[in-house]
Amino acid sequence: MNVTPLVIALKTLTLVLGGVITYFAFKAYRRTGSPALRSLAVGFGVVTLGAILAGLADQVFTVNRDLVLVIESALTVIGFAAIAYSLYAE
Structure with missing residues (x-):
């Protein structure tokens, strides 16, 4: 089964x-x-960037x-850290 079209569709979404x-x-x-909203935007941006x-x-x-998996996972961690920080920032 070729999953490439499905992966491309999911990455596009x-x-x-x-x-x-x-x-x-x-x-x-x-x-x-609000610095919290800035951190939230950065976090989601980094997660999105990592996937793309x-x-x-x-x-x-x-x-x-x-290597692709490591890159995506690292950027996801960084993005989620920024999102988590945004929940605690004032």
């Missing part, structure tokens, strides 16, 4: 939804100046899949 969430979080930050970079590295640049 990740880009769209992550981009929308990042946009609205950043828009809310600009409106309020991993998809590009795997499909376009044919990077080793183990």
Whole structure:
């Protein structure tokens, strides 16, 4: 079974939804100046970026899949750390 089209579709949805969430979080930050919302926007942006970079590295640049997984996981951790921080920032 070839899962490549499914992976491409899911990565595309990740880009769209992550981009929308990042946009609205950043828009809310600009409106309020809240550092928490800035951290939230950065967090979602990094998670989205990680998913897209991993998809590009795997499909376009044919990077080793183990390395792709490490890159995506590392950016997900960094993004979630920023999101978690945003929940505690004032």
